[in-house]
Amino acid sequence: MSWSTGKDGAFALHEVRQRGEVEVVGLLTTITSNFGRVSMHGVREELLDRQAAALELPCWKVGIPHPCPDELYEREMGEALARACDQGISHVVFGDLFLEDLRAWRDAKLASVGMAGVYPLWKRDTAALARDMVASGLRATLTCVDPRRLAPSFAGRAFDDVLLASLPPGVDPCGENGELHSFASAGPMFERAIPMTVGEVVERDGFVFADVLLATAVSVAPARG
Numbered sequence: 001m002s003w004s005t006g007k008d009g010a011f012a013l014h015e016v017r018q019r020g021e022v023e024v025v026g027l028l029t030t031i032t033s034n035f036g037r038v039s040m041h042g043v044r045e046e047l048l049d050r051q052a053a054a055l056e057l058p059c060w061k062v063g064i065p066h067p068c069p070d071e072l073y074e075r076e077m078g079e080a081l082a083r084a085c086d087q088g089i090s091h092v093v094f095g096d097l098f099l100e101d102l103r104a105w106r107d108a109k110l111a112s113v114g115m116a117g118v119y120p121l122w123k124r125d126t127a128a129l130a131r132d133m134v135a136s137g138l139r140a141t142l143t144c145v146d147p148r149r150l151a152p153s154f155a156g157r158a159f160d161d162v163l164l165a166s167l168p169p170g171v172d173p174c175g176e177n178g179e180l181h182s183f184a185s186a187g188p189m190f191e192r193a194i195p196m197t198v199g200e201v202v203e204r205d206g207f208v209f210a211d212v213l214l215a216t217a218v219s220v221a222p223a224r225g
Contacts, residue, residue, distance in 0.1 A: 001093045003027035003059070005043045005051060007140040007159055008095030008121065008174060010184035011133050013055070015120040016093050017189070022118055024093060026058045027051075028080060030073075033063040041143050041181045042209040047196065050214070054190040060084070074109070082113045093118045097126055097176045130164055130173035138187035141198060142180050145208050149179040156198040156210035183212045 001016075001024050003009050016022060029048060030039040038048055045061075052059040062080045064073055081092070092110060096103055096119055106117050121129060133140075140159040145152065150171055157163050159182055164173055171179045186193035195215035202209055 001027050001057070002095070003029045003051075004181070005029070005038050005041050005048055005143075005184065006095070006182040007133055007138060007184050008097065008176075010095075010140070010187060010189050011129075011136070011138060012093055012095035012120045014136070014138075014187070014189040016118060019120070022091050022093065024057065025089065026060055027055070028060050028062065028084070028092065030062045030064050030077070032066045032068075034066045039064060039068075041183065043143055043183050043212055046214065047183065047194070047212055050194045051184070051190075054192050054194055056191055078109065078113065081110065081115060085113050085115055089115070091116050091118050093120065095121055097121055097129070097174055098123055099176065126172050126174040126176060127164075130159075131161070134160055134164070136188055138184060138189075139193070140182040140184045141196065141210070141212055143183045143210050143212055144181040146179055147203070147206075147208050149177070152201070152203070152208040154180065155201050155208045 001009065001013055013024060016024060031037065031045060032039045036045045037043060038045070048059060060080060062076050064076055092115060094106060094117055096106070103117070103119065103122075110117050142154055142157050142159060145155045150168070154163070167173060175181065183196070185196050197213050197215050199211035199213045201211070
């Protein structure tokens, strides 16, 4: 399962488990090594570890630097996928929704190592899908927003019906165009909820990050991407 800690991946995992078409045996996540955080979402590694434990799945972490050239990213991910293929893993599940070029790129990279992609949420109406996520009991927090598309005040907010109703026109309800990223902390895909709170909100590299913390932790450092 391609895993970046967010709501789309969490719901895709739930859907594919419900269908029983493939057996998910682990999570694959890129970590920005400089910061010890999940790439782009800015989520601390310890929160990722809590998710993996609550999902009862091992997490295979791929370390990349910041910044990371495309060729280096592709090499590191290619090596990780090749190792997975060598272990008999034939598919990777993604939470992608409608970006055709991204899916084509993923499929080409997977095919190069003899694997294929699974897209359980593909081409679903994102407004209805977002409501279905909330109705299912999925709980998520916005960890990163693009201030060019969404007001910085959205960072740190819960992904719920109130947020969906307040999104401005032109913003995809699931953030598929990069408007927002999230951290999933509870829902039917987890064996138990992850106690969390929102710490410092900072702007970095043109994005606004909300630092998600374990509920017992205290924030002492700015969020990283």
